[in-house]
Amino acid sequence: MTYRFCMACGGRLRRRLRRVRQEGRERLRCRRCGWIFYGNPIPAAVALVVRGGKVLLGRRAAAPYRGTWDLPGGFLEAGETPEWALAREIGEELGARIRSARFLSFFTETYGRRGFPILAAVYRVKLAPGRLRHGSDVSELRWFSRRKLPYRKISFPSVRRALRLFA
Numbered sequence: 052m053t054y055r056f057c058m059a060c061g062g063r064l065r066r067r068l069r070r071v072r073q074e075g076r077e078r079l080r081c082r083r084c085g086w087i088f089y090g091n092p093i094p095a096a097v098a099l100v101v102r103g104g105k106v107l108l109g110r111r112a113a114a115p116y117r118g119t120w121d122l123p124g125g126f127l128e129a130g131e132t133p134e135w136a137l138a139r140e141i142g143e144e145l146g147a148r149i150r151s152a153r154f155l156s157f158f159t160e161t162y163g164r165r166g167f168p169i170l171a172a173v174y175r176v177k178l179a180p181g182r183l184r185h186g187s188d189v190s191e192l193r194w195f196s197r198r199k200l201p202y203r204k205i206s207f208p209s210v211r212r213a214l215r216l217f218a
Contacts, residue, residue, distance in 0.1 A: 054088055057081035064088060092159060092170035096137035097124030099155065099217055100176045105196050106218050109144060109189040115163030116206035133172045146184035150177045155217050158209035173213050
């Protein structure tokens with residue numbers, strides 16, 4: 052993703068080499084006000100739901116990676132903690148509530164092939180009893196045995212890593 056305009060004043064951004072304690076990094080900088088765009092990752096919360104030796108995956112209904120499998124979750128909104136965002140996303144994507152959630156790890160990723168950076172907080176989640184129903188950004192929900200996870204059809208590399216480590 053290419054950023055062209057300053058978030059502070061709307062001026063044009065240009066690439067500049069910025070020295071930080073002997074470490075040279077290329078950053079975008081505003082020509083008008085000098086604001087520096089660091090490209091910090093956007094936070095997300097992701098659920099690894101395991102029940103009876105099976106893992107719950109959702110088929111993505113939208114870009115990026117439409118039609119591939121993914122773990123339920125999404126981006127934090129302003130004012131949310133990762134746990135609140137996780138509960139909101141589980142409600143939106145699965146029509147479910149969380150009984151318990153335990154933090155597992157952080158993963159970094161790019162949202163799509165040329166997208167923006169994200170930082171995903173992955174939680175092992177136990178759902179409250181009830182029927183699951185997929186939301187508008189998920190076209191299908193399916194339980195996969197750990198031995199039959201469709202790694203080649205999973206959207207994000209960080210999701211594949213999380214499944215290999217924690218499923």
